[in-house]
Structure formats: structure tokens, C-alpha cells
Amino acid sequence: MDTAAAIAAILASVRRIPAGRVSSYGEVAARAGLKGRARMVGRVLGMAPADDPVPWYRVLKSDGRIAFPLGSDAFKQQVRHLRKEGVRVSKTGRVDLATHAWTVGQSLDELLWG
């Protein structure tokens, strides 16, 4: 898959994350058919165009922490976005994945009994 297709797949993958849930760079890449290219997800989101909005703030590191430096503007903005959707974020930028991580299983549960 070429770069342009990879970018499109990544953006589509990020857009699939439901509001109020989070995912990781690695999972986003995997769901885009780009296993092992977590770093590319960060690159693509960094280029995210304003006229083509993507919920970049729903993407965290694999350990559930925000990828930006604590206290940076981007960090604070991400915290604000997440909390607005009901995601609990600690002062140090940590999110409990067991509670908020998006998984196919949880989506099915919500569809069936949610």
C-alpha cells in the first residue's frame, strides 16, 4: 500500500473511534491494515487538516497516557476534548483503558445490551 492510501486508511481508522472512547496509535495502525506503523499514525495526525476534522484526541499511547509533554498546549487541549466526552483523565494525562478503550467486544456489548 502506498503512502497516500496509508494516510487515508489511518484517517478512516481514527474516525471510527466512537465519542467517549479511546484507542492507541498501534491499534489505529493495525485496524488500518498497517501493523507495526504506530509512528506513522502520529505523523498523519500531526498533518490533520482543519477542513477534514479527525478526532485525533481519542488516540493515546499503548499504556493509556497522552503522548504530548505534560503541560504543553496540545496536552491541555487533548485533556479538554476527552473530558468533554466524558472520559476521565488524570492530572498526569492518564486514561484508564479498561474503562474507556474502544474494542470490538465492547462495541458489540453496547449494540446488544448497551
Add this chain to the structure above:
DNA sequence: AGCGTGACAAGGT
């Protein structure tokens, strides 16, 4: 082509 750098990940100390 080589090398450093980075919104990463996984495993170990």
C-alpha cells in the same frame, strides 16, 4: 545512501 529524530510499542531493570 547514512543518520538523527519523532503524537510509538514491548519488554526488561
Add this chain to the structure above:
DNA sequence: GACCTTGCCACGC
């Protein structure tokens, strides 16, 4: 938790 190492991939020099 804070680091380190290894593997990874795209970019810019």
C-alpha cells in the same frame, strides 16, 4: 513510577 534497549517506519538533511 522512571529509564533503557530493541524493533519499527517516514522524513528531512
